[in-house]
Amino acid sequence: MRQITIPISDEVIRSLKVGDPVLLNGVMVTGRDAVHKWLVETFIYKTRPPQGDDLEVYEAIKPLLNGGGIYHCGPVVAGLDTKDYRFVAAGPTTSSREEPYQGDVMRHFNLKGVIGKGGMGAKTLQACQEVPGVYFHAIGGAASWIAQSVQRVLGVYKLDFGVPEAMWVIEVKDFPAVVTMDAHGQSQHAVIEERSRQVLEQLIGLGR
Amino acid sequence: MTPDLTPQFLELIRLAATDLPPDVEAALRQAVEQEEPGSAARGALETILKNVELSRANQTPICQDTGTPIFYVYHPEGWSTRKLRQQIEEAVVQATQKSYLRPNSVDSLSGKNSGNNLGGNYFPTIHFEEVEGDALTVDLMLKGGGCENVGAQYSLPYNTLKAGRDLEGVRRVVLDAVHQAQGQGCAPGILGVAIGGDRGSGYYASKEVLFRRLDDENENPELAHLEKRLTEEANQLGIGPMGFGGKTTVLGTKITALNRLPASYFVTVSYMCWAYRRRRMVWQDGNVSFE
Numbered sequence: 001m002r003q004i005t006i007p008i009s010d011e012v013i014r015s016l017k018v019g020d021p022v023l024l025n026g027v028m029v030t031g032r033d034a035v036h037k038w039l040v041e042t043f044i045y046k047t048r049p050p051q052g053d054d055l056e057v058y059e060a061i062k063p064l065l066n067g068g069g070i071y072h073c074g075p076v077v078a079g080l081d082t083k084d085y086r087f088v089a090a091g092p093t094t095s096s097r098e099e100p101y102q103g104d105v106m107r108h109f110n111l112k113g114v115i116g117k118g119g120m121g122a123k124t125l126q127a128c129q130e131v132p133g134v135y136f137h138a139i140g141g142a143a144s145w146i147a148q149s150v151q152r153v154l155g156v157y158k159l160d161f162g163v164p165e166a167m168w169v170i171e172v173k174d175f176p177a178v179v180t181m182d183a184h185g186q187s188q189h190a191v192i193e194e195r196s197r198q199v200l201e202q203l204i205g206l207g208r
Numbered sequence: 209m210t211p212d213l214t215p216q217f218l219e220l221i222r223l224a225a226t227d228l229p230p231d232v233e234a235a236l237r238q239a240v241e242q243e244e245p246g247s248a249a250r251g252a253l254e255t256i257l258k259n260v261e262l263s264r265a266n267q268t269p270i271c272q273d274t275g276t277p278i279f280y281v282y283h284p285e286g287w288s289t290r291k292l293r294q295q296i297e298e299a300v301v302q303a304t305q306k307s308y309l310r311p312n313s314v315d316s317l318s319g320k321n322s323g324n325n326l327g328g329n330y331f332p333t334i335h336f337e338e339v340e341g342d343a344l345t346v347d348l349m350l351k352g353g354g355c356e357n358v359g360a361q362y363s364l365p366y367n368t369l370k371a372g373r374d375l376e377g378v379r380r381v382v383l384d385a386v387h388q389a390q391g392q393g394c395a396p397g398i399l400g401v402a403i404g405g406d407r408g409s410g411y412y413a414s415k416e417v418l419f420r421r422l423d424d425e426n427e428n429p430e431l432a433h434l435e436k437r438l439t440e441e442a443n444q445l446g447i448g449p450m451g452f453g454g455k456t457t458v459l460g461t462k463i464t465a466l467n468r469l470p471a472s473y474f475v476t477v478s479y480m481c482w483a484y485r486r487r488r489m490v491w492q493d494g495n496v497s498f499e
Contacts, residue, residue, distance in 0.1 A: 021251065034319065076272045076310045088307045088444025089263075089272040094354040094392050118392035118451060131338070139252050140354065140394040140450055141483040143272040145259035163311050164272075176255065178248050178452070192453050193390055196445040200387045203441050204369060204380045 007067030008112045013132045016080075016179045018186040022136065024175040028069040028115065029061060032093055034165040035158065036101040044108050057157045057167075064169060065109035069136070071097060072116030074164025076143070077153070085153035087170065089143035092117035095135070103127030115177060116181065119189030125181055132183035139176070148174040210288040216489060216496050217299035217346070218306075221277065223498055224348045224487040225269045225308045228260045231422040232398075232459070232484045236260070239396060239449070239456040249454025256449070256482060261439075265307075270484040271394075273352035274309040277325070277332035278415065280347040282339045300325045300332050343492040347419050355397060355432045357479040358389035361410060364473040373473040375434055378403055378463075379441075385477040386442045386458060391451015394481035398422065399438065399461040402476040404468035410476035417464040418480050419488075426463060435461040449482075459484075 004012065006026030014024070031039075041048040043058055050058070076092040095102075095113055095116030102120060105111060106127040113133060114124065117140040138146060150170050157167040180188040200206075229253035236257055243250035263270040279296055284291065291466040301324045303309045314320065325332065326474055338346070362381040364373045369384055371377035402413035404491065426432035448454025457483065468474070488499045 007379065019248065021248070074272060074310065076269050076274070076307050078307045089269040089310070091272050093273065096392060102232065116454060117394070118390070133323070137257075137450065137452075139255045140391075141271040141352075141481060142255050142259040144263040144266060144268045144269060147268070147272075148262070161319075162314065162323070165321070178251075180452075189390065189451060192447060192451055195453075196387055196390070196447050199445050200383055203383055206370065 006069050006113065008069070008104040009067070009133055013112055013134055014183050016134050016182055017184070017197050018179055018182050022177055024069065024113070024115070024136065024177060027064060027169060028071050028113070029064050030071045030073045030075065030166070030168040030170065032072050032074055032165060033035055033165055034161040035096055036098045036105060038158070039105055040101045041173030044104050060157065061167065062109065065111050067110060067112050069115055070105070070111055071170075072114070075147070075168060077163055077168070080163070085156065085168075087147045087150040087153060090147040090150055091141055091143035092138040094106045094118045095120050099124060106131050106133050114170065119180055125185065125187050125190075128181055128183050129185050134179050134183055135181035136177035137180040146175065149173055193195060209286055210291045211494075212295060213292075213344075213491060213496075214295045214298050214302075216491065217296050218302050218374040220346060220348050220487055220489040220498065221299060221303040222267065222306075222308050224350050224485045225274050225303070226267045227264045229484065229486060232358065232482070233257075233260055233457045236396075236482060237255060237424050239459065240456045243449070247454060248452040249448040249456065252449040252452055253456070268390065269308060269310070270485065271352055271481070272310055273354065274312060274320055275350040275352040275485070276312070276356070277309070278349045278351060279332060279334045280416070280419070281334060281336045282345040283336065284342045284344065285338055287344065292336070295335055296332065296334060297326055326398060343490055346489045348487050348489075349415065350416065350485040351415070352394070352481055352483065355393035355479045356395040356481045358385075359411070359414075359477055360385040360388065361407060361474055361476045378475050379434065379438060381475050382438055382461075382477055383441055383445070385479070386447070387445060389479055390447055391449075394483065394484050395447055395451060395457045396449055396459045398459050398480040398484055399442070400478040400480060401461065401463040402474075403463065404464040405466035405476070406469070406472065407474060409466060410474045413464050413466055414476040414478035417462045417486075418478060419486055420462045421461045428465075431463045431465065435463055
């Protein structure tokens with residue numbers, strides 16, 4: 001299986017194709033619903049002024065996201081009282097909720113890898129072609145298994161969003177995923193959606 | 209009168225979160241064999257099974273989204289539901305501290321996570337019902353957000369799918385719900401379907417029916433037939449594990465029917481992810497058993 005190191009170069013990104021199984025290595029940042037909304041409103045659309053530690057966190061995550069990967073994940077974390085954090089369970093969450101934001105976040109931060117489950121839509125696929133970037137599909141629900149690939153928790157930002165919604169900076173080794181959207185405009189999700197729609201129409205006798 | 213069963217409730221939560229029921233694991237093992245060697249679908253199922261084994265061995269959550277804890281408490285006459293609620297809530301707090309549960313209870317207005325999985329009267333969700341006899345039975349389901357989000361409710365007739373008010377109409381909308389879900393509810397899923405009721409009772413019953421074992425058969429022959437047919441046809445859609453494509457899109461279908469108003473004909477689908485976390489605890493004469 002192909003090893004991919006984060007940060008990822010454009011050349012490597014363009015060499016990845018839908019269906020490729022990969023093992024990810026390096027530093028990634030978790031971010032899901034609250035993070036995407038916050039990033040877009042505060043730093044991209046600027047519809048909300050920065051507050052509290054917003055600017056500080058922005059400066060800290062910029063180099064992590066540049067060429068990097070964001071993981072749609074709300075982990076179970078042990079060691080909250082001692083701050084000796086350890087990921088106990090850390091599978092992907094459904095990515096489609098970030099569809100309104102993801103493309104803009106990718107462009108703004110030069111984000112190369114989006115890691116999650118369930119795939120994303122046309123806006124993100126477009127950004128994958130422009131940036132370029134890819135969507136890595138992790139196995140939903142395989143939380144204990146994936147947590148084993150998290151070697152260390154390097155830090156956390158925005159813990160006030162709650163444990164599942166915070167930005168956890170993690171170092172991963174051999175994190176398993178499959179490319180399901182690539183930088184060449186291909187999406188496994190669009191293909192399966194269309195194919196299954198045709199079967200559905202046959203099964204319920206529509207379109208006759 | 210009402211004994212303190214907090215430690216037993218904690219064990220029930222631990223089991224539900226970390227140890228997948230045998231009938232579900234058996235269905236997943238059967239599904240692996242049906243997928244092509246080397247396919248992404250087979251790879252996904254193999255990873256899922258390795259994760260099931262690891263979670264059981266390490267007592268760690270199968271899925272990080274430990275969901276809404278939904279308790280169904282069937283208690284003998286004279287038990288205090290107030291005390292049982294306190295005990296269950298205390299067990300939920302302890303389970304969160306032990307990392308069996310993720311802090312999942314978020315204030316919808318402030319966005320603040322309570323940190324201990326408590327919050328208002330609906331988190332955790334506890335249904336109480338008095339039953340005959342002297343045994344206390346508690347069913348627990350942990351239902352994650354990904355699969356909850358792809359649940360659907362249809363009001364029939366539903367013209368887009370030419371779905372009328374009969375079992376053929378039910379079949380059409382349920383297949384549509386599976387198609388809409390694609391892989392996003394963590395396929396292969398299990399379908400809980402309620403025909404009838406109102407919008408509230410329909411969702412309630414569509415979850416309750418998911419407590420049936422995967423390998424049991426509906427007592428109503430018509431519904432038993434429809435359950436089999438829906439499972440077969442949903443699998444023909446080719447969505448497959450995680451939406452990667454493949455033969456296994458759903459592991460089973462469970463249907464129940466409720467009385468309805470003459471004006472209403474709802475079909476409610478609760479989609480349960482493959483991480484079908486449900487466990488039962490029975491207490492009688494001081495002895496506790498789990499299944």
